[in-house]
Amino acid sequence: LGAGMGGAALCCKGRGGQRGVSARRNQTVRMIAPAVLEKKSNIVSEVKEELESTMIVFSIPVSGFSMKETMELKNKVPESTTIRCVKNTLMARAIEGSDEWSPCADLLSGHNVWFFVREDGFKDTVKGLGEFLKENKKTETNGIRGGVMQGTAYDAAGVEAVSKLPTKKELIQKIAVSIRQVPTKLARSSKAVPEKLARAIKLAIAPDEEAE
DSSP: OHHHHHHHHHHHHHHHHHHHHHHHHHHHHHHHHHHHHHHHHHHHHHHHHHHHTOSEEEEEEOTTOOHHHHHHHHHHSOTTSEEEEOOHHHHHHHHTTOTTTGGGGGGOSSOEEEEEEOGGGHHHHHHHHHHHHHHTTOTTTSOOOEEEETTEEEOHHHHHHHHTSOOHHHHHHHHHHHHHHHHHHHHHHHHHHHHHHHHHHHHHHHHHHHHO
């Protein structure tokens, strides 16, 4: 009986030890959970802030990327372009309620690298990405999935096509050049008018001179 009671005591002690371990584990989980939630909340806020200054956002699959290749890719695009891996659930929270970026929801599958691109860096970003994919033989596996700009979704071909359009800065430069050329053309025209007029007058009075 004594042995039985001792065994029961040991058994109870063992269960008590397990309960103690479980309690400590639960306490640790409760301590970590707020930190994790805060980190996720910060990421969502950062993505929202990034989108405020973004002209177009597009994604590529991240599978098969090494850390070295990721750094190489970042060096291929302009500094104004942000490249970031964002979990689909967090990206969904960042674009929630936004008419401009909600079409990104169609791209929320698999593991993605997101490109947050400003206007002046769009052309160079797509160009740099293309060079990187070609050099690392990833064109077929990690090409552009699609993108969103001003509430409109584009496929890979659409993103590349839009990147080839002139930027606002380029359009302004063209207009400025055109405006500078106008005074020169006017000057040439105004100079030509008196010369033509003089020739016409000379021809008109020529018969009278001959008559005299």
